[in-house]
Amino acid sequence: MASSRVDLDGNPIKPITICMIGAGGFIGSHLCEKLMTETPHTVLALDVYNDKIKHLLEPDTNPWHGRINFHRLNIKHDSRLEGLIKMADLTINLAAICTPADYNTRPLDTIYSNFIDALPVVKYCSENNKRLIHFSTCEVYGKTIGCFLPKDSPLRKDPKYYVLKEDESPCIFGSIEKQRWSYACAKQLIERLIYAEGAENGLEFTIVRPFNWIGPRMDFIPGVDGPSEGVPRVLACFSNNLLRREPLKLVDGGESQRTFIYIKDAIEAVLLMIENPARANGHIFNVGNPNNEVTVRQLGEMMTQVYSKVSGEPPLEKATIDVSSKEFYGEGYDDSDKRIPDMTIINRQLGWNPKTSLWDLLESTLTYQHRTYAEAIKKVIAKPVAS
Numbered sequence: 001m002a003s004s005r006v007d008l009d010g011n012p013i014k015p016i017t018i019c020m021i022g023a024g025g026f027i028g029s030h031l032c033e034k035l036m037t038e039t040p041h042t043v044l045a046l047d048v049y050n051d052k053i054k055h056l057l058e059p060d061t062n063p064w065h066g067r068i069n070f071h072r073l074n075i076k077h078d079s080r081l082e083g084l085i086k087m088a089d090l091t092i093n094l095a096a097i098c099t100p101a102d103y104n105t106r107p108l109d110t111i112y113s114n115f116i117d118a119l120p121v122v123k124y125c126s127e128n129n130k131r132l133i134h135f136s137t138c139e140v141y142g143k144t145i146g147c148f149l150p151k152d153s154p155l156r157k158d159p160k161y162y163v164l165k166e167d168e169s170p171c172i173f174g175s176i177e178k179q180r181w182s183y184a185c186a187k188q189l190i191e192r193l194i195y196a197e198g199a200e201n202g203l204e205f206t207i208v209r210p211f212n213w214i215g216p217r218m219d220f221i222p223g224v225d226g227p228s229e230g231v232p233r234v235l236a237c238f239s240n241n242l243l244r245r246e247p248l249k250l251v252d253g254g255e256s257q258r259t260f261i262y263i264k265d266a267i268e269a270v271l272l273m274i275e276n277p278a279r280a281n282g283h284i285f286n287v288g289n290p291n292n293e294v295t296v297r298q299l300g301e302m303m304t305q306v307y308s309k310v311s312g313e314p315p316l317e318k319a320t321i322d323v324s325s326k327e328f329y330g331e332g333y334d335d336s337d338k339r340i341p342d343m344t345i346i347n348r349q350l351g352w353n354p355k356t357s358l359w360d361l362l363e364s365t366l367t368y369q370h371r372t373y374a375e376a377i378k379k380v381i382a383k384p385v386a387s
């Protein structure tokens with residue numbers, strides 16, 4: 001498998017050791033799986049949890065046995081971090097608080113996690129001349145220029161006013177009272193710091209801006225494999241409603257527009273970055289699927305139809321209900337209106353394009369959700385409430 005692999009310029013790919021921080025999360029679990037099944041690379045997997053990568057760690061019979069080692073640690077306070085970064089050729093930092101429900105309700109934790117906790121990672125990479133791939137977010141763009149134009153302005157239809165370009169688009173956030181922007185702002189500052197380390201100290205870096213990557217193992221289903229009062233990201237929120245046969249909650253009418261990409265397409269892009277440092281270093285990459293644009297309301301409607309198909313259950317008569325963002329997320333919430341990634345840079349550098357349609361990615365994801373959770377949910381619902 002390993003020896004015949006070549007990079008985009010035809011050079012043989014040498015096996016490397018990757019220090020992956022946040023390896024136990026949604027993206028990390030898919031990236032570890034890809035690296036174990038398709039490459040010769042070794043992963044030092046760092047996280048507080050490992051539930052989502054247990055299947056890669058446990059069986060001694062796995063062909064990749066010995067190439068992935070889990071280190072349970074919290075990067076906030078663990079002296080092993082620098083040593084692990086030094087042992088690796090490349091560090092990938094995925095660790096973050098990255099659930100919108102936390103941005104305005106736990107702004108301090110959000111800022112610490114996305115900026116302060118990432119600082120030592122950047123510092124150790126820079127001081128030890130180690131390459132860094134850092135996960136930022138499409139939220140760094142904030143709102144589009146277009147949303148400030150009058151509602152009936154024809155310019156709103158001009159891509160110049162809403163397509164998000166890594167090297168041109170401004171980052172437009174709301175006021176400080178709108179604490180929703182704590183996440184985006186912390187991510188932006190760490191991007192600026194990494195960029196400056198590259199410019200002043202020669203750090204070899206790549207910054208990834210994911211645009212709504214979704215798929216199996218994303219977040220948790222409240223009350224089943226996460227806290228019952230927890231509010232995960234939209235895919236898990238809607239999945240939870242569908243599994244419980246409740247109407248989907250649409251925040252502020254579900255009018256925000258998003259582009260969704262299948263996690264497996266996005267992981268292909270990350271693998272290209274890992275294995276083509278000469279093409280990826282010094283770049284910031286949007287990674288999304290501009291062809292899969294829908295409003296959150298349309299996403300809910302599609303998920304309702306797809307879930308009915310994969311579960312065999314008829315959709316509810318009233319499939320959605322409207323809730324205000326204040327009711328759902330609390331004070332200080334705000335949102336990006338629209339997020340369409342420009343793909344010029346990633347196309348030029350890595351020749352990558354997403355493949356999976358929204359319909360197909362929802363079908364495969366909801367098949368997984370139904371298979372994994374439907375029985376567990378029935379048991380939770382059937383349990384009598386303790387008096």
Ligand SMILES: NC(=O)c1ccc[n+]([C@@H]2O[C@H](COP(=O)([O-])OP(=O)(O)OC[C@H]3O[C@@H](n4cnc5c(N)ncnc54)[C@H](O)[C@@H]3O)[C@@H](O)[C@H]2O)c1
Pocket residue numbers: 021022023024025026027028046047048049073074075076093094095096097098113117135136137138139209210211212213214219
């Ligand atoms: N999924 C997306 O569409 C998306 C969109 C934008 C940005 N991102 C970014 O990508 C990265 C990964 O996202 P994800 O969707 O996999 O999130 P996730 O929450 O599933 O994974 C993050 C992982 O980091 C770990 N972690 C957090 N703090 C840690 C600490 N102090 N020490 C050790 N481990 C810690 C968590 O335990 C978790 O397993 C994040 O930086 C996120 O901001 C993701």
